[in-house]
Amino acid sequence: MKAIIIFVCLFTNRVTSQSADVFPGKIFSSHKNISEGSEIIFKCSPHGSGKSSTSLYLYLCKDGQGIQRKRQKQDQTDIIFTVNSVKLYDSGNYSCVYSPKGYEPSNIFKSGSNTFAILVKAAFLPAQISMVGSSTVTEGDIFELQCTVDANMVQKHTECTHIRSYLMRNNTVVRMEAFSIKDTKATFAIQDATLRDSGQYSCVVFPSRCVREEDAKFRGNNTLTVHVEENVSYWGVVGMGLLSTLMILFFFLFIIVKQRQIFTGKYRFHQK
Incomplete structure (x- = not known):
């Protein structure tokens, strides 16, 4: 002591x-x-x-x-x-x-x-990513991914109303959207999904990069794996279309051959 x-x-x-x-x-x-x-x-x-x-x-x-x-x-x-x-x-x-x-x-x-x-x-804030709606995605579908950040955290680091947020697939940036400070979220809509849209998704926001409100349409805490399944009905329609086309071609080819045979027969008859 x-x-x-x-x-x-x-x-x-x-x-x-x-x-x-x-x-x-x-x-x-x-x-x-x-x-x-x-x-x-x-x-x-x-x-x-x-x-x-x-x-x-x-x-x-x-x-x-x-x-x-x-x-x-x-x-x-x-x-x-x-x-x-x-x-x-x-x-x-x-x-x-x-x-x-x-x-x-x-x-x-x-x-x-x-x-x-x-x-x-903060230069960037890792965001939480989640799927909006069904987690099953097939080719041709529209699916939405939503990025959210804790309200207290994001408001502490920016005075903007909208900031930039980036969606990444397999650690590569694929889309940018405006992140709303009021709603503390950004939504990414992927149109006409294809097999190449499958992968691990994450998102991140940049509080120092403001986005003007009129332009708001414009690696995170976790990742989300999206698997796009083949659309069997789509390929079925394509197959039926091809089959119908082949049948029509075969039909026209059959008519052409028959007409040639009739013409050849008449020509031989006249020669006799």
């Missing part, structure tokens, strides 16, 4: 001593909402520090804790910080502080004179 109290006291004293020579700076950025995988650029300024004969250390902080440190040269006014390939956990409130001393960024616990809120949006 004594050891824990001593550690807490030492840590508190260290933070207090650092706070004495760590001062709030100004932060600037053109970003606010950004997609996963992008980069964020911040400009930090030791606002109000005045001219100093020694260089300063500027710290980029997220939610009140340092994450990056750069040393300012005497001829520099501002420092540029970059956060590359952002993830969802990079969302937060960013600010800048400065100090004449070079501390480890993780040991800085302070916020700047202003903060900049960053929201990182």
Whole structure:
């Protein structure tokens, strides 16, 4: 217990001593909402520090804790910080502080004179796919697949009314439709099913890609296997059609042969 109290006291004293020579700076950025995988650029300024004969250390902080440190040269006014390939956990409130001393960024616990809120949006959201209606599909049928995403999840990552959703068959994109944020779903209708429409289907939505409402007609959590069966009645009709055609041809051929035989017989009779 004594050891824990001593550690807490030492840590508190260290933070207090650092706070004495760590001062709030100004932060600037053109970003606010950004997609996963992008980069964020911040400009930090030791606002109000005045001219100093020694260089300063500027710290980029997220939610009140340092994450990056750069040393300012005497001829520099501002420092540029970059956060590359952002993830969802990079969302937060960013600010800048400065100090004449070079501390480890993780040991800085302070916020700047202003903060900049960053929201990182998911690059894509895996959707749940299901079959609408009967799961039995035969050639020539129309079948529908429906993609859905949890309402809280999709509304958190977009301000659009419609976003892009993609239907994939065997991991290849085959169709794009507008995903309604209000209905939290997109429906894909496959017309005149053929055997090549068989396969494993999945879908995914992109919350950062808006679709205009007037253009709304336009790899997920699971996959759905669709098997298109041969339409026996269809092939029966085709077979009957071919058989009828052959019979008609045979009939005309029989008439032609008979007429030739009659004509040949008459010709021989006249010769006699």
